């Protein structure tokens with residue numbers, strides 16, 4: 753586990769995009785006024801940037817948890833507007849990324865340190881991000897772990913057994929009071945905790961076995977995301993949308 757260290761004063765906002773029921777997270781360093789957006793969405797890029805400005809922050813990075821299938825990232829739009837850097841997991845093999853994210857290599861946002869945790873299984877490139885602020889620890893879990901749920905495992909090299917192991921090893925091993933901020937919530941629930949998800953997540957927690965989890969995921973039979981054929985190629989280019 754990354755060193756706990758002393759949490760730094762930070763600015764934090766949770767932003768919602770209703771079409772994809774997606775959360776974007778704004779993290780800013782109180783001291784240096786540098787900021788990052790985790791999982792920005794194309795349609796709300798300008799809204800998020802306006803908030804960055806209102807808070808007196810400078811956007812340094814956009815940071816992806818993974819290549820999304822259900823929406824297009826706002827990374828390229830925000831880079832075009834501000835010159836910020838697009839940080840993407842190295843394993844995503846995205847074109848035009850400025851920073852390759854790897855577990856064990858913290859991302860500095862001013863004096864804040866964001867620690868990537870490799871949690872594959874929803875996709876084979878997925879990372880969560882652990883952050884210790886002065887007010888406690890947060891983990892941004894993307895689609896690996898959601899409140900009372902988790903992301904699907906049936907495409908993009910997803911694998912249910914892999915997700916189960918990764919969540920247990922990398923996220924459920926964190927202290928109980930670590931706040932869990934998911935990539936999506938379809939009921940607009942906003943935050944949970946590691947202790948709560950480990951105890952009562954109906955898929956991954958409550959003592960469920962890996963075999964029970966694999967059976968649950970195999971039985972979901974979910975439809976294909978509507979935007980998948982547009983979103984995945986665009987996100988492999990940090991959200992550049994090509995007009996034919």
Ligand SMILES: [Fe+2]
Pocket residue numbers: 818819820821822874895903
């Ligand atoms: Fe996803």
